[in-house]
Amino acid sequence: MQFHLNGFNAGDPRVQAPSEMAKTNPQTDSLPEQVDVLIVGCGPAGLTLAAQLAAFPDIRTRIIEQKEGPLQLGQADGVACRTMEMFEAFGFSRRVMEEAYWVNEVTFWKPDTKRPEHIVRNGRVQDTEDGLSEFPHVILNQARVHDFYLEVMKNSPSRLVPDYSRSLVDVEVDRTATDYPVTVRVARTDAAHQGQEEVVRARYVVGCDGARSAVRKSIGRELRGDSANQAWGVMDVLAVTDFPDIRLKAAIHSATEGNVLIIPREGGYLVRLYVELDKLNENERVASRNITVDHLIAAAQRVLHPYTLDVKEVAWWSVYEIGQRISDHYDDVAGRGDDAALPHVFIAGDACHTHSPKAGQGMNFSMQDTFNLGWKLASVLRGQCNPELLHSYSAERQSVAQELIDFDRTWAKMFSDRPSEGGAGGVDPKAFEQYFVKQGRFTAGTETHYQPSMITGDSTHQALAEGLTIGKRFHSAPVFRLADARPLHLGHVARADGRWRLYAFAGKHDNGGAESGIRALCEYLTDSPASPLRRFTPAGCDIDSVFDVRAIFQQSHRDLALESMPAMLLPRKGRYGLQDYEKVFFAGLNSGQDIFDMRGINRTLGCLIIVRPDQYVAQVLPLAARQELADFFDGFMQQPS
């Protein structure tokens, strides 16, 4: 954490100084007439976006929610490794790690061959393969994830808080308008304001309003897909049981009584059970069955036989039908044949894709949607990037969601199938386990792979860093900081602040001195008129306000000298021109491998890794590839006016 740059401030450094706007014109209980971005819905997608945009006090953001206040319990709970990496950028990964249940292993249970009415443990696998991420896969009440985002928003310069008890009436886009083309009507639903309506004009509207999204309907999009016609129940319980794996994620196939998935929960006592219920008829909704929590408990007890389950308290429960559905496009213009039209309305999260909760992907994917969209909206609104950049949101997120849907369909089907015992039909328990292992990376969220586009390069120079795949998330590794010899994760320097990271990995003998490739790159970036840093960083801003350049050397710090580093790596910043000492790193040794080994970086040549504000690798370039570097950013950035 860096703070005190513009003077010492007492108190919690997470509480940032309020912006002038937040001081002189603090948020009131009424929606303003005009905003830059109106977010509809305070779920994981909406809050990720709100937390991202709140970092930019020059962007006027509001977020509305139907409910009367913050979520208290229930709903999603799985937090994938990739999501934890994003939480790190928002500053609350460690709080989640402290509170959450960690999924370390998964066990698989099947009918006992000799006594099929009994279940027996049939397998045990590590949940996440070694080295996949520096973060664990964890389980935490969705409400707590909301709490952490709300805290980030409240502590941001914007002091953003949601506007609750607001129901969307309609959304209209005026394509002839010169500015604020979206008009949104909102009904207030709390007792004090019943019957009142607010009208907001927005530059952009983002519908994070769930599977029945009103925003989606307003732009004529729909979810398409199928349903397995299978009802499931879910319950969070405090219970006493002699089932030995109650604190492990456990997938249980019984012979004739259906299936149960056990997900232990935070705090050591609470546990979630997903319980298979009835097959539904075609087009039947689960609500028609009048299922009670007692049905769920009884079904779980039958599956767990011969183990007992004595439920003492039900904290939350629900029933649902499995279905995988997705919208073909995520904005108001994509695929409609008008290449000149720019998107102004977006949908994200459950509004554009729904699936079974079994793979624990819904919440995670929703948050990644808006982490993808957030920096794009911010950079367009702030004049850093061309508005055409916004097309990439639907293009990137829809295709990776389609892959998820396909995976999820297979997974959910295997989960609901009867176990086979050598004969035909049903799912082979070992095959089920193998599929789980094979898809571990997918489930961890680390397999998301964006295709080449204006913001994702091709693979020309991929060989310079085999382990940092272009289009995939920047896979962090441990390094040491030169100025204070502190061990840390390189990826954790990336905060959710909309900036691009340029990680310059030095060649073998490069020590930052006269012959240094790093020095030459830094001098180009600061001095050349063609430098993207010079062209796209607004006058009067800190030198790292758009591009955050960091260098990683191979030598030990005892063979490097801070004082002979290029000036750009010790930049003067803020009102006092203080030096920033956190730009230079050395590889050091961690369990025999350093970051060059771990990520397959060419030790002879080094390389430059360009990382997007949402932590995805945009390009791998030779250190000296000036033209390719300039061309890349020319493709979508615009010079400050």
Place this chain on the structure above:
Amino acid sequence: MQFHLNGFNAGDPRVQAPSEMAKTNPQTDSLPEQVDVLIVGCGPAGLTLAAQLAAFPDIRTRIIEQKEGPLQLGQADGVACRTMEMFEAFGFSRRVMEEAYWVNEVTFWKPDTKRPEHIVRNGRVQDTEDGLSEFPHVILNQARVHDFYLEVMKNSPSRLVPDYSRSLVDVEVDRTATDYPVTVRVARTDAAHQGQEEVVRARYVVGCDGARSAVRKSIGRELRGDSANQAWGVMDVLAVTDFPDIRLKAAIHSATEGNVLIIPREGGYLVRLYVELDKLNENERVASRNITVDHLIAAAQRVLHPYTLDVKEVAWWSVYEIGQRISDHYDDVAGRGDDAALPHVFIAGDACHTHSPKAGQGMNFSMQDTFNLGWKLASVLRGQCNPELLHSYSAERQSVAQELIDFDRTWAKMFSDRPSEGGAGGVDPKAFEQYFVKQGRFTAGTETHYQPSMITGDSTHQALAEGLTIGKRFHSAPVFRLADARPLHLGHVARADGRWRLYAFAGKHDNGGAESGIRALCEYLTDSPASPLRRFTPAGCDIDSVFDVRAIFQQSHRDLALESMPAMLLPRKGRYGLQDYEKVFFAGLNSGQDIFDMRGINRTLGCLIIVRPDQYVAQVLPLAARQELADFFDGFMQQPS
């Protein structure tokens, strides 16, 4: 973290349910007439004690402070590894790690032999030896440490908050009183209550009121020692410099301009400089010199030559004279010849020992004082232990402070001395560096070693666990939890909750089954009338409410079965009788060594480690040593009435 035991609660699990008292009779702005413990002073010592006592809602605690509100800046900043281990027990070590500067290396500078008016780097050492603690040595504003304690207090069942703007008038102990023997008069100093006085009768009073402690004076104790007659200045600054080690702890000896110690601070920009000023005359106070911050800056600039120091903002500064002084006893009865007298007034922190800030020990030692006292007061007030236990506070803490004073005197002298260059007189720079390294463990706070007493055993069975020294703090090591295969640090299961930990390390082939030494121990503890657990755990309380028994096995979890563990290791707790799954661990492998290797535990026999509520190893016993186990607790515990 364990929570939801007595039912699901939404929101932050750190916010504990308020006690009945806190609900029906919440703390007001007036002091009550009677309290169990009155703490005088909201410094690190006072707040550690308040946070500890706040965990027990049946103990009425109040803490008064002269200042009008919480500390904002300045004062101490060093947080030793041992202190971080204690912070872990209070639940905020990770927040400190996130915010703080980490002291990884220390450099030493001396005059350049060729150009003595210039300083040159003369050495570089790792700050903390590998494996000394799982926590780093860090630097953080004392005010933030206060904030974290205040949060613990506010979130505790007691909802304890300090009473500010209170000045102590006097303290009187009535040795004839049957209860509440201490009467304290307090003057209110805020404008609204000016001239008002409050009288509080207390069972115990603890003076954490600093070097000029009024509580100390009231019990006729005084600080004795000497002063080096050396003035020093300290300043926290935002500055620009070309001195390359400005982000490292750096000790700088100049040839003729004195010495400077650089301590980088949290946030990446702030730095603290300790600057040697004038020699004082005998009995002269530094205040008489009218030293300004400009003097400090100019002196620092001269020492750093040829490097420049351009101070942009001074966040805080102060001047002081070095002195090592200590009180012979820390309570109102010790050493006064009346063996029957029980202590009722205690002093802690700067009230009983002062020293130079150079070794970064003041704040750390003060907090350890009251962490030692807190559980003792709580267990006596709650009827768990005989009041004679309270004698051990002065006995234990005074003697370890005396060692600190002796160390500090040598260290401070070396620091203020001129560097020698081979000739006679002055301090040899290499000797200075070597002394620093040698004393690293002392500085880290891990060398504190309590002598045998009623609560610290002798070394009869020390050989069973060579690396867990009786009388020293329990040195944590990594293990895995059986129920969920989670990796964690065994020492972190110990919260600041006043409970004793019994860590039962299993012998080689022990798997908890029929022939198991662990099982036999558990059965003794639950079934034998002689068992301390049976004798000293109040009826109706959870089985682990006084003694928290944990078992560590050598096998992998794949060779252990949760369901065949002794019932005591899966205890039923709380209103629902839910099972606690966090009592059983396995060693697993961490970088080739497991906890048995790392702590020298006898793999053939195993052993039982008894750990005090303040994390110190009280005794090492064979697993089967029933009588010694019973005798140990008989020495100071009392049966519930």
